[in-house]
Amino acid sequence: MRTIEWKNGVVVTIDQTLLPEKEVWMEIRSCREMAEAIREMKIRGAPLIGAAAAYGLALTAYYSEARSREAFLEEIERSAEILEATRPTAVNLFWAIKRILNRVKNAEGDVEALKSAVIEEANRIANEDAEVNRKIGEYGSKLISDGDTILTYCNAGRLATVDYGTALAIIRVAWEEGKRIKVIVTETRPKLQGARLTAYELMRDGIPVTLITDNMVGYVMYRGLVNKVIVGADRVVRDAIVNKIGTYTIAVLAHKHKIPFYVAAPLSSFDINSFARDVIIEERSPEEVTYIGSIRIAPVGVNVLNPAFDVTPMKYVDAIICEKGILTKGDLKKMIKKAGDK
């Protein structure tokens, strides 16, 4: 079962806020419901958010009662705006919406033909994500040796994508190839995606995993318990990667301990015409920090910072693994030069 599926006007996906206690599959039937699920992080992970946004537009298309091309396109654009307002940092959201809008604006025929175009393109985005991740896994596995202990962060797994995952696709392929690897995952405060989602995914696949708190990263590196780091990315800009808050801390520690730091990200996360300074870092609610479930863990009224992401300068990144292969620092420079030439 994929993390997200289209079933004739119903999108079926897992409510990630309830894991690992409960595995609840939600049925989403409108674009507004989809936007709400993304905002509340029931659906999260940059590639999955892209596919979910595409399916959000597919739901609008499916249930549209528009009679004219203009009315239909207006409805789709209104839905696109609602989706775009959910989470500002991950680029896949905007990428997927743009792709659907381009497709439908260029499609010919009546409203029914346009509806089909939207739904077809959404399905294509989801299918491609699964294929892309499989390729990321296959390329990335070349970087993994028998006996490695890999530190990963947050959830760049099946649950962050349509299937396989990005960072976890690499770990899965290496494992399937018979490499005896171990994984350390840090819990990833405040929303605990590492503890709740990554540990859960890896345990289900039988891959050895050890959970630590985020502040133990220095300790495990100092003790020599880690020899590679692989994380995902919400956005790859020209001079940095943007990923879950805490990624930068891990990157600095990896650099200091001479541990390779790899980023797994599909090209749909690339935005190499932008710079780190252009990225809006989403600030989320203080209650994510001060409560765990219904338990308050800090004094009432305490001031809180809660940025959802941070920026890791490219100098800390040893390679980026995408569906085209392993991009070294040199490859990235070439890619940027080429983009700049356009």
Next chain:
Amino acid sequence: MRTIEWKNGVVVTIDQTLLPEKEVWMEIRSCREMAEAIREMKIRGAPLIGAAAAYGLALTAYYSEARSREAFLEEIERSAEILEATRPTAVNLFWAIKRILNRVKNAEGDVEALKSAVIEEANRIANEDAEVNRKIGEYGSKLISDGDTILTYCNAGRLATVDYGTALAIIRVAWEEGKRIKVIVTETRPKLQGARLTAYELMRDGIPVTLITDNMVGYVMYRGLVNKVIVGADRVVRDAIVNKIGTYTIAVLAHKHKIPFYVAAPLSSFDINSFARDVIIEERSPEEVTYIGSIRIAPVGVNVLNPAFDVTPMKYVDAIICEKGILTKGDLKKMIKKAGDK
């Protein structure tokens, strides 16, 4: 009110596991109860553990029915063993117990005289701790400038000591002197002493404090939001400081961002005849990581690392503030040389 007080056969102290929701003062009436409270971290913080252990022996003395000097000393030594088995890393525990044992063994007179000696010495240890911390605050405040934002970690505050705190004593004195400072505290997983205790203490004193999760330390330093770090220490050895797990991660990040990293610790935490390699790092239960209160935050059966402390090599420490003044790297070298000469 001090964090711990002796009231004729009853030790009164706050149950720190219930803060900040409830401020519950416990009455402890036996050494076994005291040992249990230390093990369960109802009483925590290296200097406070020292005073609590001393009072544990005072309780044994107070209620002793021994008729002979030998029987009394045997009882005290048995209590000392129980206390020593609670938490292996902080040195103040052993220091305080040793001090009481030395005093009582050298005391003259009958059992009543020995009882008085134990209780008197325990009270002296507690009084000295309060005085020592006040001095740490006064010396350390010289390092703080108007407008500073200071990052602190875990709880090196009043609740970790008999009064004032160590790192927080410095912050308190600087604030009392009228320096307009701000504090950032990280929540300190797994037991959340930063969120639960430090934020609570500072808010009560009206000192501006912002809470972050542990993985945001890199982010706030990268953004230039911090210009000094002050932490406590559970043990100062010749080549390192031993403190709450996560301290090393902060020290590496501070070093990378050229932010001074200060350690506040009374001389009772110094153990400069030992090296980092000699220190036993307490491994605590996995449930501290996988549960918050009654809420499970990770899959059942997941493998967990939970070291309570880590080791920060002395090269990351810019100065140690103790009751004798500010010890620079040069002062520490001299102190070590002197110790080595003995």
